Amino acid sequence: MNENAEASKLEDMRKSIVVSSRVRLARNLEDYNFPNKLEANEAKDIISKVKESLDGYDINFNAVIMAEADMLYKEYLLENHLISKEMSEEAKGAVFINEQNTLSIMVNEEDHLRIQALLPGLHMDNAYEMCDKLDDLLEKNLRYAFRENLGYLTSCPTNLGTGMRASVMVHLPALVEMGFITPILENATQIGLAVRGLYGEGTQFIGSLFQVSNQLTLGFKEEEIVNSIMGITRQIIEKEIEAERILVSKLGIVLQDRISRCLGILATSRVMKINESMNYLSKIKLGIRLGWITGISDEEINRIMIKVQPGNQIIDYKAKSQEQIDTGRANLLRTIFKDVDFVG
Template identity: 30%
Template sequence: MLSPFDETSQSLVKKYLSQEIYQRLKTRSTVAGFTLEKAIRSGVENVDSAIGIYAGDPQSYQLFSEIFVPVIRAYHGFAQGDVHCAGFSPVTLSDPDPEKKYILSTRVRVARNVEGFNFTTHLSLQERQKLEKTVVAALALLPGPFSGEYTAFDGAVAGGNIFNKGDRFQDAAGINSDFPKCRGGFYAKDKRFRIWLNEEDHLRIISQETSADLAAVFNHLYSGLGALEKSLTFARNKRYGHLTTCPTNLGTSMRAGVHIRLKKLNNNRTLLHKIVDEYQLQLRGTGGENTEVEAAVFDVSNKQRLGISEVAIVSKLHRGLEAIIEAEKNCG
C-alpha cells in the first residue's frame, strides 16, 4: 500500500512511519476508539506539517508507541529509556531586569488534560459538555485570589482572555469539533491567573504579569495549579510526565517566557540567536509563533519541556534573560 502522505511532506510522522509500522498499526484502536488514521490525519491533510501526529487519549502513546517513540525522540531528544524528571516547587530568583527597561511582561503557562476524558481530538459533544461541567465545578472551589468567574466562550471573555478557533492543523486533527460549544475562559479576581477550556488541550492554565518578576509569576502558577489539583486529577504517566494532545508539549507542558524589547540586538540577530541557543530558549515574533517582530519586542521562552523539571526550565530562562539583557546593554 502506498504511503498516505504527500511526497513533498517533511513531517516527522512521515519520516518515521514506515510501511511495516503502518501495516501493524492501521487496524489498532484504543478502548475509546481512537485510530492511527485519526492520529495522522492532520499530517496527511497538511503537507507542511512539522510533526503531523496527535494523540486522542492517554492510551494512544502506548498503543501507537512504534510511531510516537521515534517522533518524540526526534523532537525532544528523548532517548530510549529516558524518564521525565518532574520538579515543580516555588523558586527564589532575582529580578532579571531591575532597571525595568527591557522586559514588558512575563507569562508562565501549562497545558493539562483531565484524567478520565479523551483528548480534544477525540471528544464527542456530550463528552465536552461533561468535561465543561466537571471543570466549572472545580473552578468554583478555587480559594482566595484564585477565585473568579467562568464565562462560556462567545469570542471574547471579560478581561481580555481571548482564544480563537484552532488553525488548519488542529482542525484536521478534530480539535475544532463543535466549536465554539463547551469552550470558555476563567479569569481570577487577582487578574493574574486565568484558564482556557477546550483549546488544544482540556486546560491551558496561565499566570501573567506586566512585570519582570519571573519568580512571582512562576510561584503564582504553582499555587493556583495546586489549588486546582485538589479537585481535578490530570492525565500523566511515569515516562512522559503530563500527557498532552500534541507530543511536542509532553513532560512539563510548560511555556515560560517574556516579552522583551531589544532595540540593539534587533539589529544584531546573530548575537541574539547565539545566546538563545546557548540557553536552549526559543525566539519568536511579538505575537508568538510565525509572527513578525514589532517595535523590537521579542517573545523569548523555553524550548525544552520533556526530560527537564519546571524549576530547571524557569531557572535556565532566568539565566538566559540575564545574558540577553547584558548583551543588549553592551551591544554597540
C-alpha cells in the same frame, strides 16, 4: 553620577527591558480524548468540572464561553494575552480569568487545561508560584492524565513531562537597530528556546518586542525551566544594554532626534495605524530607558501598547470602523503625550 546612582540607573534599565513574565501549565484529564477529538458534550463536561473546581478557590474567576463570545471580544482577550489565537478560533473552548487579568485557565484549547500566570517585569518565580498553587487546587478535584515515565500527558509531545512553558516578553530596540538580533535569535533556538512575536507562534515581530520561551519540558523540573529562562533573559538584557551604549555612542544626537520626532508625532497626530504606533512607542520606551524622556513611566508605555491594539480600541473606546480605530488611537496617544517632555 556617583556609583550608587549609576548602579540604580542600570538596574532600572534592566527592569524596563523585560515587559512581562508568563508561566503556563498544560494539563489533560483522564478518560477524555484530547480536545481535537472531543465531542461537544464532552467539552461542556470538562468546562463544568473546571468551574466546579474553582468554586473552592479564594480568587474569583470570570468565565468566557468561546461559542458565546463575539470575535471583537475574543480579539480583545488575545491582545491582552489572556487567550491564544487558537483559543479564539475554538468553538468548544472557554477561559476563566481572575479580576486582575494575571491568572487564567484556557479550557479545551490544544490541551484540556492551559493554566497561565502573567505578571509585569521579570517575576518568573512569582508567576510559577501562582500557577503551581492553582494547579494543586484543580488537581484535588480533577484526575489528570499522568504517567510515571512520561509525566503529564499532553497533546503535543514537546510539552510532555512538566507540561510547563515559561516565557518572557523582552524589548530589544538597540539589538534590532544595530543588526545584532539575528545571531542572538539563532543562538536561542540552538539551545532549545523558542522566539516568537507579540502574540506567540506565527505572529509578527513588532515594536522590537520578542517572546522567548523553553521548547522542551520532558526531563526537566519546573524550577530548572524557570532558572534556565531567567538566566538566558539576564544574558539578553546585558546584550541589549551594551547595544544601547554602542547605539548612543555611534548615533548621538541623531538618535535623540529620532526619539524626539517620535514624541512629536505621538503628541500631534490625528490618524495613527497600529504598526506605526507600536514602533513609535518602542522608541519612547528606549528614550525613557536612556533618561531622555520625562513625564511618563516605562510601565505606562507597556499598558499603552495594549490599549492601542484594535480590539482594545473597539471594546474600551467604542470604535466602530477602521477609521474610528485609527483616529481614536491617535486621540488617545495625543492626550497621553501632550505633557511628556524630551530632555535629552
